[in-house]
Amino acid sequence: MITQAEFDALLQRYLDGHSLPGEQQLVEKWSEQLGQEENLWLHPDLREEVRATMWHRIVQLTNDGTIPTGLPEPEVIIRPLSFWRAPALRWAAAALLVLGGVGAAWWLPQHGQVPVATAKLPAAQRVQQASANGPAVAMQLADGTHVTLYPGSTLKYKDGLAGVRREVYLTGKAFFKVTKNPARPFLVYTDKLVTTVLGTSFLVTAYANTQAKVAVCEGRVAVQAREGAELAATPTHPAAAGVLLLPNQQVIYSSTTQRLNKVLVDQPLPLTHQPLAFKNRPVMEVLAALEKTYGVNIVYDPLRLSDCTITISFGDESLFEQLDALCKALDGKYKMANNAQIIFESAGCKANKQ
Numbered sequence: 001m002i003t004q005a006e007f008d009a010l011l012q013r014y015l016d017g018h019s020l021p022g023e024q025q026l027v028e029k030w031s032e033q034l035g036q037e038e039n040l041w042l043h044p045d046l047r048e049e050v051r052a053t054m055w056h057r058i059v060q061l062t063n064d065g066t067i068p069t070g071l072p073e074p075e076v077i078i079r080p081l082s083f084w085r086a087p088a089l090r091w092a093a094a095a096l097l098v099l100g101g102v103g104a105a106w107w108l109p110q111h112g113q114v115p116v117a118t119a120k121l122p123a124a125q126r127v128q129q130a131s132a133n134g135p136a137v138a139m140q141l142a143d144g145t146h147v148t149l150y151p152g153s154t155l156k157y158k159d160g161l162a163g164v165r166r167e168v169y170l171t172g173k174a175f176f177k178v179t180k181n182p183a184r185p186f187l188v189y190t191d192k193l194v195t196t197v198l199g200t201s202f203l204v205t206a207y208a209n210t211q212a213k214v215a216v217c218e219g220r221v222a223v224q225a226r227e228g229a230e231l232a233a234t235p236t237h238p239a240a241a242g243v244l245l246l247p248n249q250q251v252i253y254s255s256t257t258q259r260l261n262k263v264l265v266d267q268p269l270p271l272t273h274q275p276l277a278f279k280n281r282p283v284m285e286v287l288a289a290l291e292k293t294y295g296v297n298i299v300y301d302p303l304r305l306s307d308c309t310i311t312i313s314f315g316d317e318s319l320f321e322q323l324d325a326l327c328k329a330l331d332g333k334y335k336m337a338n339n340a341q342i343i344f345e346s347a348g349c350k351a352n353k354q
Contacts, residue, residue, distance in 0.1 A: 128155045130172070141168075144179035145186065152207065165231070170206055177201040185234050192253050194229040196222045198236070202245075215250035215265045223251045223260060247271055247295045249340045264340050268294045268319045276314035276322070283308040283330065287344060294319050297341045298334075304348035 130137040132152035139147050142160045149155055153172025161167070166186040178186045180199025188195040190206035193214060200219025206212050214223050220235035224242030233239035243251045243260045248268035252261045270293050278286050283305045287298050296319070310329055314322045323334050323342070332346030 124159045126157055126159055129153070141166075143181065143184075143186075146177040148175040150174060170204055172207055173203070173205045175201070175203045182236075187231070189226060192226055192255065193251075194224050194226050194231070196224075196234055198234060212253040212255075213250055214245065216245045216247050217269070218247050218271075221245045225253065225258065225260065262338075262340050264296065264336065264342070268296060271295045278313070279311045280309050281311075283310050283326070283346075283349075286310060286312065286326065290319065290322060297339075298344050299337070299341055300344040300346070301348075304346060306348075308346070308349035 128137065128139055128147075128149060130149040130151050130153050134151055136151060137149040139149065139155075141147065141157065143166060145166075147155065147168075150173040153170065153174055155168055155170055155174060157168040164184070166181070166184050167189065168187070169189045171190070174188075176186075176188065176197075178197050178199050178201070182198045186197050186199070188204055190204065190212055192206065192212040193204075195202065195204060195214050197219065200221060201217040202219075202221050203215045203217070204213070205215075214221060222233055222235045222238040222242050222244055224230065224233065224239045228241075230239040230242070233242060235244060238244045243262050245251055245262065248265050248271070249262060250265045252263065253259075254261065272293055274289070274293060276289060276293065278289075284300075284302060287300060287305075290296070291298050308330065310326075312325065312329060314325070317325070323344070327333050327344075327346075330346045330349070332344065334342055334344045337343050
């Protein structure tokens, strides 16, 4: 990697018009891509190249007295005001916002009597990938959050999760176990959805050309469409157009209707461990036990089931296998409904007792 001294010499040669072979191409290599969001955050090995490009632009701006658009003005602590009347120096500070991790003093001209600015620099972006043909990648973020990145997936985030919110950008599929911090919500962005948690575990699926899904293992998760998302929304105060998910619930986003559909996960897992053995007990008691065990909402007609009792015992069967056994014993049926509900139907037991 180029050193500071080498950089100073390279820059001076370029400014004097005496670049060595290949140096001019190095300086201008990234100029056409400056300002594009995906190139604002670069691998550390490329930062030196971008530094040179930035200086190239600074020299141009010194000549024409203009400032490019597309980059924010930096937040600075600076005296006196006359400093910011120099367009090239304002652009140099803006360049720091792009480079990240660059010292705040070296870029100022050393031959002048210009005060040193203290700019607030953004953290560099980190990228973690799991190859399509390789294993899942387990990682831990700066806040202690654990992430399992599935094959063919990419996760981008600021170094140290810097910012008011902890934000990551996902392409593919990942399981998150987020360290709780109510003061700094954790947001997962995909191309279609924004998922917000304060601290919990959930699974996000967002491969290209597939349905976008968010499934919750524990805790509360707020999900909303990315377009027009309310970034200040949380599971405590969800967005009006969003969906609040509880354990064993998932949301599926339809690109056709652009709607969020809340349903149960494919295989709900027990949330509590209690015996599910009943001897001559009311059927409504059995249904209530299943609701508590899996955190689901089972809708039924209490009048039809008021006289029903049953002796039944469940072991390692899934929730749906347990419901199948219950339906078989009562000549009933069940179906999935909107908002992650299960509707249980039975003619009741009065006719059998007559």
